Amino acid sequence: MLSDTQRATLAATLPAVEGALPEITPRFYRGLFDAHPTLLDNMFNRTHQKSGEQPQALAGSVAAFARLQLEPDIRRQRFILDRIAHKHASLGVTADQYKVVHQHLFAAIVEVLGDAVTPEVADAWDQLYWDMADLLITSEADLYAAAGVEPGQVWREVRVTDRVQVSPDTIALTLAAADGDLPKFRPGQYISVQVPLRDGAQQIRQYSLTGSPADVEWRFSVKLAGEVSAHLHENVFEGDTLRVSTPFGDLVLPDDDAPLLLASAGIGCTPVIGLLTALAEKGDARPVTVLHADRSRDRQPHRGMLAALVDSLPTGQLIQWYENTSPHIVSDSVRVGQMSLDNVEVHPESNVMLCGPTGFLSSMREEFLGRDVAESRIHYETFGPELLRSSAR
Secondary structure, eight states: OOOHHHHHHHHHHHHHHHHHHHHHHHHHHHHHHHHOHHHHHHTSOHHHHHHTHHHHHHHHHHHHHHHHHHSOOHHHHHHHHHHHHHHHHHHTOOTTHHHHHHHHHHHHHHHHHGGGOOHHHHHHHHHHHHHHHHHHHHHHHHHHHHHTOOTTOOEEEEEEEEEEEEETTEEEEEEEESSSOOOOOOTTOEEEEEEEOTTSOEEEEEEEBOSOTTSSSEEEEEESOSHHHHHHHHHOOTTOEEEEEOOBOSOOOOSSOOOEEEEEEGGGHHHHHHHHHHHHHHTOOSOEEEEEEESOGGGOTTHHHHHHHHHHSTTEEEEEEESSOOGGGOSSSEEESSOOOTTOOOOTTOEEEEEEOHHHHHHHHHHHHHTTOOGGGEEEEESSSSHHHHTOO
16 A cells, blocks of 8 residues: 555656656557567457557556545545456456556656656555556456456357347347356446457457346347458358457446436347347336437347336336437437436436446536536446546546
């Protein structure tokens, strides 16, 4: 843990380091990938590296964690770290990899800040790094233990038993165990899928499970958007095999029986479908409001399934927004434009679960906070780097 002296040094240097992080993190990744090129091809999302999203996410997480050491808040700290730990576990990250990251991150810090990195400054930031790393390593060890696997040993071969086109640009795949049984999962969790691309890379993406935990097979959906999804659309059919991870993810049903409000955009409907499937199987009687936004009805994945699941709930309500739709279908439950909480009843004690791209999550989070929903009751799943959590206020 940080000593009082280290904390004082951290406070004095945080503005300078925070300001330099946008330059430090790209240098860190360049050094890391130069020394370990297989990491870019076989673990990191190279699309997000190219766009700069992943370096931004790392910079935000480091800065947020540093500030939380100066103004301690355990809940906010878990808010940042829990999602990172689940994502790391789904990739098979192990404790020894934190030493590699440490080496290249601190080389980048010294390269950018130069003589400003005195022994005292280096000592304080080194301690901060290992405080954060140790928390993640412990959380990841707990996740591996709960899943019944050795650290990093999350991968298995599965067989594709069914493929269905669920919208013009989205397919749904059903998976069966190639040997033995598939692990159980909690509704709302995801798996990582690793695919071989034409240039020899083995890229990984995460996909939410949409079926019932009681099923012996897994199901997930893939929207055509990127090199991994393109590979799955073009090359994976019934009878083929896939390399997938054990399920992880913390967007699961809360333990209480408070009202639920599930809001999604586009393919963000998939974790919502997983959650609704569990609620429907239990005949859950709590108030459940489902909000969904999409570009158009004809391109909406799982449109019928979403409506059927909400209809099966005793107190379910579905409201949908379309950017492009015919005026004659507009009603209280079908609206035009982007999602808004205007004329939507929001109980302040609701557990809110958001699923979709980061821009959608950021705007909707602010709307729910404006409706007096406590930040601790807003949970989310994002399809991209963890930008929102690192900037949580």
